[in-house]
Amino acid sequence: MSEKVAKFMHDEGYQVGKRKYKLFTFSWPLAKKVVEDQHVVFKGDISLIISTPLSFLAQDILDEAVQREFCDLAGHRLFCTEIKPIVETVETEEITVRTLSPVCCFSTVYRISNEGQRPYVVYYSPDNPKFYTQIPDNITKKFMAMYPNRPVPEDKVSVKPLGRLRYQKAFLRPDDPRPVKGWWGDFVLKGPKELLKIALDAGIGAKNSSGWGCVTLLKQK
Numbered sequence: 614m615s616e617k618v619a620k621f622m623h624d625e626g627y628q629v630g631k632r633k634y635k636l637f638t639f640s641w642p643l644a645k646k647v648v649e650d651q652h653v654v655f656k657g658d659i660s661l662i663i664s665t666p667l668s669f670l671a672q673d674i675l676d677e678a679v680q681r682e683f684c685d686l687a688g689h690r691l692f693c694t695e696i697k698p699i700v701e702t703v704e705t706e707e708i709t710v711r712t713l714s715p716v717c718c719f720s721t722v723y724r725i726s727n728e729g730q731r732p733y734v735v736y737y738s739p740d741n742p743k744f745y746t747q748i749p750d751n752i753t754k755k756f757m758a759m760y761p762n763r764p765v766p767e768d769k770v771s772v773k774p775l776g777r778l779r780y781q782k783a784f785l786r787p788d789d790p791r792p793v794k795g796w797w798g799d800f801v802l803k804g805p806k807e808l809l810k811i812a813l814d815a816g817i818g819a820k821n822s823s824g825w826g827c828v829t830l831l832k833q834k
Contacts, residue, residue: 618673622822627758634758637665638816638827640713659691662699662713664827666759666814671698701830703810707803710828715781715795716818717825718747736794739774748772748817752808755815770804770812785823795825 614622626633640662644655665671675696683690718737723730737744749769757765778798785793795818802809802817816826 614670615673615677618670622670629754629757632754634755634815635822636667636755636759636815637663637670638714638821639663639824640827641824643713658694662827662829664814664816666811701813703806703813703830703833705833706806706809707801707834708809708813709775709799709801709831709833710813710817711799711831712797713827713829714816714824715783715797715826716748716800716828717793717795717820718744718818719794720747734791738780738794739778739796745772747819749804751818752804752812756808756811759811759815766805766808768805770802770808772817773801773803775799775801793820793823793825799831800828 622635622637626635628634642655643660643662645657646653646655648654663671663674675698678684678693678696681693683692685691720735720737720743721732722735724733725731737747739745749772752770753765756763776799778796781795781797782792783795784791800817802812813828813830815821817828818826820826
């Protein structure tokens with residue numbers, strides 16, 4: 614992103630109640646890779662999918678990718694060789710999606726200690742009913758953030774896992790002792806088409822702007 618847009622996204626975003634939504638997400642690196650010496654080594658080209666319902670943000674990212682000579686990633690220079698726009702349309706009220714980055718759902722609770730109340734993050738797995746209430750609520754709030762003057766659809770999105778899901782634990786920074794937990798897999802989403810479109814474009818679950826909850830359309834019913 615350009616410095617101006619990045620500052621707006623980081624400092625402001627789109628607010629609904631006390632929550633701020635960035636309305637973008639991205640995949641994890643898509644490439645051939647192997648594990649060597651406890652490091653992931655990418656072989657050949659690396660692709661990245663960035664998803665957003667905000668046209669100005671998509672244009673800003675495209676402009677920056679074209680104008681910058683290279684992108685620095687952990688001390689390695691990456692050169693942009695191709696940009697491919699992808700538009701996924703929703704035509705039915707039931708779609709199947711596949712994760713391009715793990716889906717994360719959590720709540721912040723407080724523990725009482727000698728130092729007083731301390732925040733503690735509880736992550737929900739697909740075995741927990743809260744996993745299936747948080748995702749629809751989150752999609753609805755993203756719709757409200759994107760369209761503050763439009764009526765919110767009465768029906769919510771239902772979420773159902775399709776097949777086996779794979780657990781993922783990762784750290785946002787090397788020095789962060791608190792891992793983020795999420796799940797890879799396929800999900801069937803049912804609900805109003807406007808909400809399904811937001812789910813596709815802005816991601817599902819939490820921590821989307823940190824690279825969690827990016828999904829792609831597999832099929833429509």
